[in-house]
Amino acid sequence: MTSTADRRPISNRRQRASDYDTLRQKCLNSGCLFQDDFFNAESKSLGYNELGPYSSKTRGIVWKRPTELCPNPMFIDNGATRTDICQGALGDCWLLAAIASLTLDQRVLERVVPPGQSFTEDYAGIFHFQFWQYGEWVDVVIDDRLPTRDGKLLFVHSAEGSEFWSALLEKAYAKVNGCYEALSGGNTIEGFEDFTGGIAEIYTLNKAPPSLFQIIRKALCLGSLLGCSIDITSAYETEAVTALKLVKGHAYSVTGAEEVNYCGSVVQLVRIRNPWGEVEWTGPWSDGSSEWRHVSEVDKSKLNQVAEDGEFWMSYSDFIKNFSKLEICNLTPDTLESDEVGHWNYYQFEGMWRVGSTAGGCRNHAATFSSNPQFVVHLEDVDDDPLDGKDGCTFLVGLMQKEGRQKRKLNRDLETIGFAIYKVPDQYKGRSNVRLGPDVLLRQNTVAMSNTFINTREVCCRFKLPPGEYAIIPSTFQPHKNGSFVLRVFSEKEAKTRQLEEKIYAKIEEGKVSEKDIDPHFKNIFKQVAGSDMEISAFELVEILNNIVSQRTDIRTDGFSIDTGRLIVSLLDKDENAKLGLKEFHVIWNKLQKYLEIFKSHDTDNSGTMSSLEMRAAANKAGFNIDSAVLQAIVNRYADVHYAIDFDNFVGCLIKLEMNFKMFKALEKEDSGKIELSLKQWMCLAIY
Numbered sequence: 001m002t003s004t005a006d007r008r009p010i011s012n013r014r015q016r017a018s019d020y021d022t023l024r025q026k027c028l029n030s031g032c033l034f035q036d037d038f039f040n041a042e043s044k045s046l047g048y049n050e051l052g053p054y055s056s057k058t059r060g061i062v063w064k065r066p067t068e069l070c071p072n073p074m075f076i077d078n079g080a081t082r083t084d085i086c087q088g089a090l091g092d093c094w095l096l097a098a099i100a101s102l103t104l105d106q107r108v109l110e111r112v113v114p115p116g117q118s119f120t121e122d123y124a125g126i127f128h129f130q131f132w133q134y135g136e137w138v139d140v141v142i143d144d145r146l147p148t149r150d151g152k153l154l155f156v157h158s159a160e161g162s163e164f165w166s167a168l169l170e171k172a173y174a175k176v177n178g179c180y181e182a183l184s185g186g187n188t189i190e191g192f193e194d195f196t197g198g199i200a201e202i203y204t205l206n207k208a209p210p211s212l213f214q215i216i217r218k219a220l221c222l223g224s225l226l227g228c229s230i231d232i233t234s235a236y237e238t239e240a241v242t243a244l245k246l247v248k249g250h251a252y253s254v255t256g257a258e259e260v261n262y263c264g265s266v267v268q269l270v271r272i273r274n275p276w277g278e279v280e281w282t283g284p285w286s287d288g289s290s291e292w293r294h295v296s297e298v299d300k301s302k303l304n305q306v307a308e309d310g311e312f313w314m315s316y317s318d319f320i321k322n323f324s325k326l327e328i329c330n331l332t333p334d335t336l337e338s339d340e341v342g343h344w345n346y347y348q349f350e351g352m353w354r355v356g357s358t359a360g361g362c363r364n365h366a367a368t369f370s371s372n373p374q375f376v377v378h379l380e381d382v383d384d385d386p387l388d389g390k391d392g393c394t395f396l397v398g399l400m401q402k403e404g405r406q407k408r409k410l411n412r413d414l415e416t417i418g419f420a421i422y423k424v425p426d427q428y429k430g431r432s433n434v435r436l437g438p439d440v441l442l443r444q445n446t447v448a449m450s451n452t453f454i455n456t457r458e459v460c461c462r463f464k465l466p467p468g469e470y471a472i473i474p475s476t477f478q479p480h481k482n483g484s485f486v487l488r489v490f491s492e493k494e495a496k497t498r499q500l501e502e503k504i505y506a507k508i509e510e511g512k513v514s515e516k517d518i519d520p521h522f523k524n525i526f527k528q529v530a531g532s533d534m535e536i537s538a539f540e541l542v543e544i545l546n547n548i549v550s551q552r553t554d555i556r557t558d559g560f561s562i563d564t565g566r567l568i569v570s571l572l573d574k575d576e577n578a579k580l581g582l583k584e585f586h587v588i589w590n591k592l593q594k595y596l597e598i599f600k601s602h603d604t605d606n607s608g609t610m611s612s613l614e615m616r617a618a619a620n621k622a623g624f625n626i627d628s629a630v631l632q633a634i635v636n637r638y639a640d641v642h643y644a645i646d647f648d649n650f651v652g653c654l655i656k657l658e659m660n661f662k663m664f665k666a667l668e669k670e671d672s673g674k675i676e677l678s679l680k681q682w683m684c685l686a687i688y
Contacts, residue, residue, distance in 0.1 A: 019141060024122070024124050024126050033124060033126075034124055034125040034126035035143050036142055036143040038175075039171075039174075039175040041063035041143075041145040045179055046058055046061070046179060046180050046181065047182070048408075048409040052181075060150070062148050064148045065143075065144050065146070066164045067119060067123075069151065069152075069153070070161060073162055075118045075163075075168075080103045081103055085103075086156065086159055087275050087276050088154055088156050088157060089154050090155045090180060090183060091184040092184060093275050094185070094186040094187055094190065094191060095183055095190075095191045096156060097252055098195060098227065099156075099166060099169065100253045100275055101255065104220075107223070108223055108331075111196075112129060112130055112195050113169060126141060126142070126143060127141075127143075127168050128141045131195065132195070132196065134350075134486050135350060137197070140173075142171050142175055153167055155170055155180065178405060178409060182405040182408050187251070187327065187456070188227030188229070188253065188327055189202065189227065189327040189329060189458075190457055190458075192225040192327065193400075197331075198224070198331040199329070199344075199490050201327070202327050205325060205326055208320050216254065216270065220254075220256065220257055222331065223331055224329055225328075226253065226255075226326065226328050227252065228253075228323045228326045229249070229324060230248045230323055230324050231248075231249070242322075244281055245279055245282045246322055247274065247279060252272050254271070254326070255272070257271070260295055260303065261296065261299065262294055262295060267285075268316035268317075269313045270315075271303075271311060272313075272314060280310060283314060283318060285314050330396070330490065331344075344492065345490065345493070345494050346488070346490055347489040348488050349375055349488075350484070350487075351373040351375075351474065351485055352484050353373070353482060353485070354482055356613065357612060357613065357635050358371055359476065359480050359483075360372040360479050360613070361477065361479030361481070362418065362420070362478075363420055363441075366438065367438075368613055369475070369479075371613050371616070372474065373628065374473055374500040375471070375472045376424060377395065377472065377489050377491070378469045379393035379470070380495070380496075381493040381494065384492075384493075386464075392464040392465060393466070393467055393495075394463070395464075395465075395489055395495065396461070396462050397421070397450075397463065397472060397488070398488040398490070399418070399419050399450070399458065400458040401414060401417055401485050402484040414456065415455060417456075417475070418453035418459050419449065419474040420446045420472075420473045420475075421447055421465075421470050421473075422440075422446055422471045423469070424468075424469040424470060429469050432500060433502060435500050441473070448461075448470075501627045503627070504627055506658070506661040507623040508623055508658055508661065513583045518582065518586050522586065522589075535580060536579060536585055537569070538568070538569045539562065541569060541588075542560045545560045545592075549648070555647040556608030556646045556647065557648045558646060564651065564652040564655065567655050567659060568580075571655055572587055572588055595622065595650065596647070598622055599647055601621075602614040608646070609640075609645060609646050610646075612631075612635045613643075615631060615645060619657065624661070638650070638653045
C-alpha cells in the first residue's frame with residue numbers, strides 16, 4: 001500500500017500544513033513510506049530538454065532515499081548553515097545563493113523549512129516546505145526520493161553528504177516549478193521573494209548611491225536577503241573565473257557588512273558567499289591576505305573570519321568595482337508572522353491581461369493602452385526623516401507575471417512587462433467605479449514609470465512622490481498578449497489602494513409605442529412582410545434582417561442566426577406567443593437603427609467590423625456599463641478569431657445584455673445585487 005499526493009497541479013491548488021500531517025499519519029498507520037505520485041521519481045520530474053528522458057545527462061540516474069545513501073542521515077545537523085549548500089549538476093546557483101542567505105535568520109528559515117522534521121522520530125519518507133507563490137504561502141509536500149548517480153546526489157548537497165534539508169528544499173521548489181530543469185538559470189531575487197514574500201530592489205553598482213553601504217547594513221539588520229552578481233557580455237563568459245577568482249554570470253549572496261579599524265582608519269567590508277562552496281576572491285581582505293595582520297583579534301572574532309568555505313570578505317570599494325548588480329529583498333511583517341521585522345505597509349492585487357479585452361500594451365499603443373487593468377494608490381502622510389531632506393511619500397511598486405518557469409516546457413517565454421503611473425484628475429479622486437479612458441491617460445504625462453519594460457518575472461521600482469492619488473497602469477510592452485500578474489505596493493507610510501473598475505448597470509429605454517404614432521409607410525411594409533396573421537415569427541424576423549444587411553457593403557456579417565432571432569422575439573414578445581406584432585416590431589426596428597449607428601461610429605478603420613477592445617465603449621453608448629470580466633465573456637462568446645465583432649454578433653450581444661439585465665432585476669430582491677434561483681429557474685435560464 002502506498003500513500004499518494006493530490007494529483008492536481010500545484011498551481012491549481014494551495015496545500016495546507018494539515019495536508020502534510022494527514023498524509024504523514026496515514027503513512028505511519030500503514031507502515032509504508034510516502035510516495036508523491038504528483039512529483040514522482042521519474043524522468044519528467046527531472047526535465048524536458050537537457051534533463052529530458054532521452055538526454056545523455058539523465059542516464060544512470062537512480063532515485064534513492066537518504067536512508068539508502070548513508071547510515072545516519074540528518075535533516076538538519078547542528079543548525080542550518082550556509083556551508084550546507086553545495087551546487088550540483090544543475091545551473092541553479094541563483095537559487096542556492098538565496099538559500100544561503102535564508103540561513104542567516106532562523107525565523108525566516110523556519111517559515112520556509114518547518115522545524116520538527118527528521119529521519120528518526122516518526123520518519124515516514126515525507127517532508128514539507130513553505131514558499132510564497134504569487135501572493136500567498138503554499139505548503140509543498142514531497143517524498144524524500146532524490147536523484148543520484150553512482151550513489152551520490154546529483155544536485156544540491158551538503159559538504160558532509162549526510163545532511164539533507166537543502167536537497168529536499170531544492171526538490172520541493174522543483175515541484176512548485178514543474179521539474180528540476182525549470183530551475184536552471186535565474187536571478188537570486190526570485191528565490192528571495194519566494195522564501196519571504198518580500199519585494200525586491202536592484203542596484204547597478206557602477207551607479208551606486210552614496211549611502212548604499214548603509215543601505216546594505218540596514219537591510220541585513222532587518223533580515224532582508226541580498227544577492228550580487230557580475231554581468232557577462234557574451235555566453236562565452238558564463239561562469240568564467242577572473243584573475244582574482246570571481247565568477248562571472250554567477251549568483252553570490254551577501255551575508256555581512258561591517259567596519260573595521262585598519263592601520264588607523266576605518267574600512268568598510270562586505271562578506272560574500274559563493275554557493276559552490278569554493279573558488280573565492282583572492283584580492284585584498286581575502287582569506288589569509290596581508291590586511292588581516294593589521295586587524296585586532298577582537299575585530300577578527302567579530303567578523304568570524306574562516307577559510308575555504310566559499311565565503312570571503314572584500315572591501316566595499318572593491319565590491320562595487322568588481323560586481324555589477326546588487327539585489328535586496330525587503331521583508332514584510334507577514335514573512336515572520338511578527339511585527340518585529342519589516343516596516344513597509346503592504347498592498348496586493350491580482351489581475352489579467354486578456355487578448356481582446358484587457359491586453360492593451362504600453363502607452364506607445366494609444367488605441368489600446370487605456371484598456372489595461374488600472375489600480376490606484378492614495379498617499380497621504382510624508383516619510384519620517386527623509387534622507388534627502390525633502391518631504392514626500394516613498395513607495396515601491398512590483399509587477400510580477402505568474403508561472404513563467406512552468407511555461408518553459410511549453411517553449412513559452414516570459415512577456416516583456418512594465419508599468420506607468422499617472423496623477424488621478426480631481427474629478428476621479430476617491431472613486432473606484434470608473435476607468436480612466438484615453439481622454440485622461442493620453443492627455444497627460446506620466447509622473448513615474450518602471451525603469452524599463454523587460455521580460456523578467458518581476459519589475460520593481462522605488463518612487464518618492466508628493467501626497468496625492470496616483471493610478472498605476474501595468475501592461476505588457478506589446479498589446480494582445482495574454483498573461484496573469486500580481487501587482488504589489490509597499491509604502492513607507494500607510495496608504496489606501498483600490499482597483500479601478502466600472503460598475504455594472506444598464507440604462508434601458510423602454511420603447512412605448514402606440515399604433516397612431518407609427519408612420520403609415522412603415523405599417524404598409526410591416527403588412528407585406530408579416531402576412532395575413534400580422535405577426536412576425538423568429539424565422540421570419542431572421543429572413544427580414546438578413547435580406548436587409550445583405551444589401552449593405554459598409555458592414556460585415558455572417559447573417560443573423562435563428563438563436564439571435566429567438567432572443568429578439570423573446571425580449572419584446574409581450575403576449576408570449578413567440579411572435580412580434582406591429583408595435584413590437586417597430587421597437588426592435590428603432591433599436592436596430594440605433595445599434596447600427598453605434599456600430600459604425602466604433603468601426604474606426606471602416607473594416608465593417610468592430611474591434612472587441614471597442615466593445616466596452618460601444619456597449620456604454622447603448623446604455624450598458626460593463627466591467628472587464630463581462631467584457632471578457634463577451635469576447636469569448638461574440639468575437640471572431642481576430643477579436644473582431646461583426647454586426648449580427650454586436651446586435652446579438654446587446655440584445656442578450658438587455659435580456660440578462662431585465663431577468664436579473666425581475667429576480668432580484670430589494671436591490672440587494674443578488675438573486676436566488678431554484679433548480680428549475682436555473683435550468684430554464686441556462687437552456688435559454
